[in-house]
Every structure is written in structure tokens, then in C-alpha cells.
Amino acid sequence: MYAGSIPAVASISLSRSTLTDVPAGFEPFPRKSPVTEPWEPIYSKKTPDAVVLAVRLAKAHTNARGFAHGGFISALADNAMGNSLVATKLDWERQSAVTVSLSVDFLGSAQVGQWVEFTTTFIKAGSTLCFTQCFVTADGVPVARANAVFRVVERAN
Numbered sequence: 001m002y003a004g005s006i007p008a009v010a011s012i013s014l015s016r017s018t019l020t021d022v023p024a025g026f027e028p029f030p031r032k033s034p035v036t037e038p039w040e041p042i043y044s045k046k047t048p049d050a051v052v053l054a055v056r057l058a059k060a061h062t063n064a065r066g067f068a069h070g071g072f073i074s075a076l077a078d079n080a081m082g083n084s085l086v087a088t089k090l091d092w093e094r095q096s097a098v099t100v101s102l103s104v105d106f107l108g109s110a111q112v113g114q115w116v117e118f119t120t121t122f123i124k125a126g127s128t129l130c131f132t133q134c135f136v137t138a139d140g141v142p143v144a145r146a147n148a149v150f151r152v153v154e155r156a157n
Helices: 018-022 070-090
Strands: 042-048 051-056 095-106 116-126 127-136 141-154
Touching: 051 070, 070 095, 070 116, 070 127, 070 141
Parallel strands: none
Antiparallel strands: 042 051, 051 116, 095 141, 116 127, 127 141
């Protein structure tokens, strides 16, 4: 190991039940896409205010250093905010939303085996632009905060 290098990630011994436990209220997320397919299973829980997405962090979600990849966190935060917007604020039969802006602040790391949740709050939901925030936690500990602006669009017939 050379000076200033990052120590190797210690291997973590987890029981099979730890990797498959899903908290009460979560079910497999029904909406699939090619970008999230390698990360399945993804779970969701509908609340009155949002669609909370979650995963049991696995190797497919990690970077070369062995913890949650920033691109994975960014993509699922965007997904959680967009799905929450469509499910709770829009007329989903005639409206959809596209991401205009996305920023993510990484506050910590998530390790393989941890339960990672993506919880959306709305800052302002307008008729054209919607401002959202997503808090990402691993076993209840904050690991990221994302902010996004979505443009409301009419669905093509």
C-alpha cells in the first residue's frame, strides 16, 4: 500500500436472511426500466405524499471500492422523485414529468447488506415546474440528499 492510498474495504460476512429481509409495507416496485433492471429487486412503499423506493444494497449497486455507487444513488433518487411526482401530484393518465435539473450531495456511504431508502419531499409542485428533494438513508443513516426540478408534460395520445 502506498502513502495516501485508501485501505481495502473489509469483507463483510452477512447471513442470507440479512440480504433478503424486506421491511413491512414494501413490495416489489412494479415499474421496470432498462437502466434499473440490473439493480433488481427494487422495492416501493406508497405513502399519501410519495413513493418511497428502496433496495437491499448488493454488489451490483457498488463501485470498485465496495460501497454504493454515486451513479446508482443519483439514478434511484431521480426515479423516486419522478415517480412520487406522477403518483401524488399529477393526473397520471394525461401527464408525465421529465427531469430538468438534478443535483446530489453525498453525505456518507452505504454498504452491502444495508437497507437503502429514497424518500421524496416536495418543495413546490406547480402546474409546469415541480421542485423536489430526496433523502437517501442506509439503515436510517443519511447518505445523500438530491434536489431536482421536473417539467410537467402532457402524454401523447
